[in-house]
Amino acid sequence: MTIKKKREQLVGYLFISPFIIGFVCFISIPMLLSLGFSFTKYDILSPPKFIGLENYITMFTQDPLFWKTFGVTMFYVLFSVPLRLLMALAVALLLVRPGKLSAFYRTVFYLPSIIGSSVAIAILWKRMFASNGMINALLGELGIQSSVAWLGRSGTAIWTLILLAVWQFGSSMLIFLAGLKQIPRYLYEAATVDGANWIAKFFKITLPMLSPTIFFNLINQLINGFMAFTQSFIITEGKPQNTTLFYVVYMYQNSFKYNKLGYGCALAWFMVLVVGGLTALLFLTQKRWVYYETE
Amino acid sequence: MKKKRIRTLVYHIVVFSFAAVMVYPVLWMIMGSFKTSNEILNSAQSLLPEKFLLQNYITGWQGFAGYSFGAFFKNSIFISTVATxxxxxxxxxxxxxxxxxxxxxxxxxxxxxxxxMMLPFQVIMIPQYILFNRLGWVGTYLPLIIPQFCAQGFFVFLNVQFIKGIPVELDEAARIDGAGIFQIFGLIILPLIKSSIVTSAIFSFMWRWDDFLAALLYLNQPKKYPVSLALKLFSDPTSGSDWGAMFAMATLSLLPxxxxxxxxxxxxxxxxxxTGIKG
Known part of the structure; x- marks a missing residue:
């Protein structure tokens, strides 16, 4: 019996061994290494030199770009995530009623999130918002003469990136659609009998029943928002005046352009703490607004 | 009855117009790949080209640094397939x-x-780079491929969900018939989770195809570039600003x-x- 049990346990570990190897070699060890490196001066060519908390002190007190890029990223997340989720929810509500064309609409709205983070779309965005690009030309057709260089002005550049993020609302929309379809119909029927109008139904039935889905989406999108890289790196290259320089791009520049890998590790760890902290905070508040059906 | 039909009509007009706005940029890029660069720059308001030209595809395909896009596509197909x-x-x-x-x-x-699953690549990219640099893997495809062989959280999750939906009685019946655990996995479970395997394969392939950051970090010779990275360098101002050719190659890169x-x-x-996988 014990030998058989031992064997069974061994086989279990054998099956999950690819994951354990990957988790230890490519995640745990690198994470610990990076914590260690964050207390050193390291340029990959010469051995790391221990400098204590200096990287963190420099970050907080002497590096204006650290605060700048952190602020830019926060701004981006603060607007792109809620806007994207609102758009996803609104369109999901529109598409939830079955119809001949709903599958077609779903496809069209989903397409941008499949291709949106590619280099090809980044190149397209660059041309669209150029001063002689598609947006200005179409505005001209509507009688609004515009030669704004959307990507070149500090007030507008970040919004083109936010727009690109909102454009990719499709995958969240699909998750909302799946969630909406799971809300039992009898709830709405009962509400109709009680004389509730659609506003009441939306706030008293749809939103609470959908709140776990919204919660899940929010956390997912929050993490993705903080990690945005390609958009800033290709479309705006952080310009103008670093108003679109995302945190991850700055981290990349420090580590691989200026060879300050120790500093880069410190930046990475600060981000882990912020994103982890925000996620934990959301989990703490979920009791107040996320409704879980008890069976 | 009539009122309902009007409402349906309004609904379709609203949703359809919005859908058209959403795909318009992509259509504009695809159409742009058949225009001259001059036309892209000077009549950006039009969608259809004055004349459909294939010249952009011919020019663009030649690539840069002595390598054609054929080579970059081959690299992308290799990386994405093996990693998937x-x-x-x-x-x-x-x-x-x-x-x-x-x-x-x-x-x-x-x-x-x-x-x-929650941990993004960006967080571990620096220490991973240091690790792969020590191993002498920088400049090769190994950093892009080997970690993929260590199971991906999302796909594991998807498979677990699927396998849990298969009745355990099936395993037990096979066990009584003398099947070992490896046979149960290979002959019974594996064929039954085809759908989650196909889903994982599709997502994996698309993500690897689109991946830009890892290629940017680890590959340093144009010979080894995948399409995503090649396209970025192709679009850099130093290689000239042939927007027609750029749109042509961008369109091709999205084709798969x-x-x-x-x-x-x-x-x-x-x-x-x-599962709520992101797209």
Missing amino acids: LGAVLSSSVVGFGFARCRFPMKNFWFGCMLLS IFIIFMTMQRYLVEGIAS
């Missing part, structure tokens, strides 16, 4: 382990897997994604709806 094979295979094995085997600390490891999207949409939608 690794991710799908390892994730189904690990998924089976979590769903069907009993072993100590299972919950701990499952928690680690969920954590790895378009084809997968159109033919495999059912799996994508199911995968997203059941």
Whole structure:
């Protein structure tokens, strides 16, 4: 019996061994290494030199770009995530009623999130918002003469990136659609009998029943928002005046352009703490607004 | 009755127009790939080209640094295919382990897997780079491929969900017939989770195809560039600003994604709806 049990346990570990190897070699060890490196001066060519908390002190007190890029990223997340989720929810509500064309609409709205983070779309965005690009030309057709260089002005550049993020609302929309379809119909029927109008139904039935889905989406999108890289790196290259320089791009520049890998590790760890902290905070508040059906 | 028909009509007009606005930029790029650069720059308001030209594809295909886009496509296909094979295979094995085997600390490891799902690549890119640099892997495809062979959280999760839906009685019947655990996995479970395997394969392929950051970090010779990285360098101002050729190559780079999207949409939608994978 014990030998058989031992064997069974061994086989279990054998099956999950690819994951354990990957988790230890490519995640745990690198994470610990990076914590260690964050207390050193390291340029990959010469051995790391221990400098204590200096990287963190420099970050907080002497590096204006650290605060700048952190602020830019926060701004981006603060607007792109809620806007994207609102758009996803609104369109999901529109598409939830079955119809001949709903599958077609779903496809069209989903397409941008499949291709949106590619280099090809980044190149397209660059041309669209150029001063002689598609947006200005179409505005001209509507009688609004515009030669704004959307990507070149500090007030507008970040919004083109936010727009690109909102454009990719499709995958969240699909998750909302799946969630909406799971809300039992009898709830709405009962509400109709009680004389509730659609506003009441939306706030008293749809939103609470959908709140776990919204919660899940929010956390997912929050993490993705903080990690945005390609958009800033290709479309705006952080310009103008670093108003679109995302945190991850700055981290990349420090580590691989200026060879300050120790500093880069410190930046990475600060981000882990912020994103982890925000996620934990959301989990703490979920009791107040996320409704879980008890069976 | 009439009122209802008008409402349906209004509904379709609103949704259809919005859908048209959403895809317009992509259509504009595809159409732009048949225009001259001059036309793209000076009559950006029009969608259809004055004359359909294939010249952009011929010019663009020549690539840069002595390598044509044919080489870059070959690289992308190689990386994406091998990485996807690794991710799908390892994730189904690990998924089976979590769903069907009993072993100590299972919950701990499952928690680690969920954590790895939440952990973005950007957080570990610097230490991973240091590690791969030590191993002498920088400049090769190994950093892009080997980690994929260690199971991907999302796909493991998907497989676990699927396997849990298969009745355990099936395993037991096979066991009575003398099948070992490996046979149960290979002959019974594996064929039954075809759908989650296909879903993982599609997502994996599309993500690897689109991946830009890892290629940017690890590849340093144009000979080895995948399409994503090649396209970025092709679009840099130093290589000239032939927007027609750029649009042509950008369109081509999206072609595999378009084809997968159109033919495999059912799996994508199911995968997203059941696990909340990001697209």
